[in-house]
Amino acid sequence: MNERVNHAFLFYSLTEHTFLKGGPYFMYYTSLESYVYKLLHSIQKIKPEHLAFEEIAKKLDIELEYWNRSSEAVINGNKGLILLNQSLSKKEQNFEFGHELAHVLMDCGQQYGMPDLFREYQEWKADSFALHFCVPTFMLEDLDIPHDIYKATRLVQKIFNVTTEVAIKRLKQLENKRQEEIILEEIRRKSTERDRILNLWY
Numbered sequence: 001m002n003e004r005v006n007h008a009f010l011f012y013s014l015t016e017h018t019f020l021k022g023g024p025y026f027m028y029y030t031s032l033e034s035y036v037y038k039l040l041h042s043i044q045k046i047k048p049e050h051l052a053f054e055e056i057a058k059k060l061d062i063e064l065e066y067w068n069r070s071s072e073a074v075i076n077g078n079k080g081l082i083l084l085n086q087s088l089s090k091k092e093q094n095f096e097f098g099h100e101l102a103h104v105l106m107d108c109g110q111q112y113g114m115p116d117l118f119r120e121y122q123e124w125k126a127d128s129f130a131l132h133f134c135v136p137t138f139m140l141e142d143l144d145i146p147h148d149i150y151k152a153t154r155l156v157q158k159i160f161n162v163t164t165e166v167a168i169k170r171l172k173q174l175e176n177k178r179q180e181e182i183i184l185e186e187i188r189r190k191s192t193e194r195d196r197i198l199n200l201w202y
Contacts, residue, residue, distance in 0.1 A: 028181065032128060033137045039105075040136060048139055048159045053097040057082065062104055064097075071096040073103040080104035091163045098130030135160045135170040137177070145171070 029037065043059040045051060057064040063079070066086040071093075074081040082100045084093050103126055135156060143159065146152045149171070156167035 028184065029137065032132055036129070036132045036136050037138050046139075051134070051136075051160065053094055053101075056101075057097070060101075060105075062101070071100055073100040075104060089163075091157075091161055091166075094134055094161055095130050095163065095166055098133035099126045101133065102126035102129035131166060131169055131173070134162050134166055137174070140170060140174055145174075 040046065040050075043056065045056060045059070054064060060080075063081045065081065065083050067083050068086060069083070071085045071088075072083045074083065082097060082104065084096055084100070088096060103122070106125070106129070139160075140156070143155065146155065149168075152171055153164060153167045156162065156171060157164060160167070162170075
């Protein structure tokens with residue numbers, strides 16, 4: 001089994017949520033967050049300053065080239081090639097690399113001749129991966145994020161070298177995630193209390 005297939009198997013075999021004990025409530029990782037966490041840790045990329053996509057490409061044995069056309073991923077057997085649009089800014093290339101990396105690691109075959117619905121799904125999945133790859137949850141949660149959205153956005157942009165759009169999307173996802181965790185912890189607390197009361201009756 002080649003390396004690309006191994007990564008794909010890891011992604012699709014993960015359960016929907018991985019629960020981690022920590023903080024004032026249980027923190028959960030979605031399958032995508034868990035995949036990014038394991039992928040980056042497997043190549044010793046555990047801090048924001050480790051996220052230079054050129055170095056990650058080398059670590060994953062993926063060839064990286066630049067050209068004057070739209071960014072694209074090419075898969076030949078167990079080898080991956082990512083072609084980045086050289087006219088984009090570094091921040092834009094960062095996201096494009098994450099998007100194309102998703103195609104290399106998780107997709108099978110080329111999109112040519114593929115049904116539109118499935119191709120759109122692959123593109124959506126690649127965008128989702130790119131957001132989490134560029135701003136990994138396990139790194140984002142370690143930041144002392146300002147309450148002011150403007151300052152928070154600037155902080156994420158600077159630390160992770162991403163565009164304003166990417167920074168805002170990830171901050172919104174983090175806020176939604178925290179609200180979900182509060183709700184999950186409240187459900188868990190009520191369930192524990194219910195079990196305690198029922199046990200008194202038996």
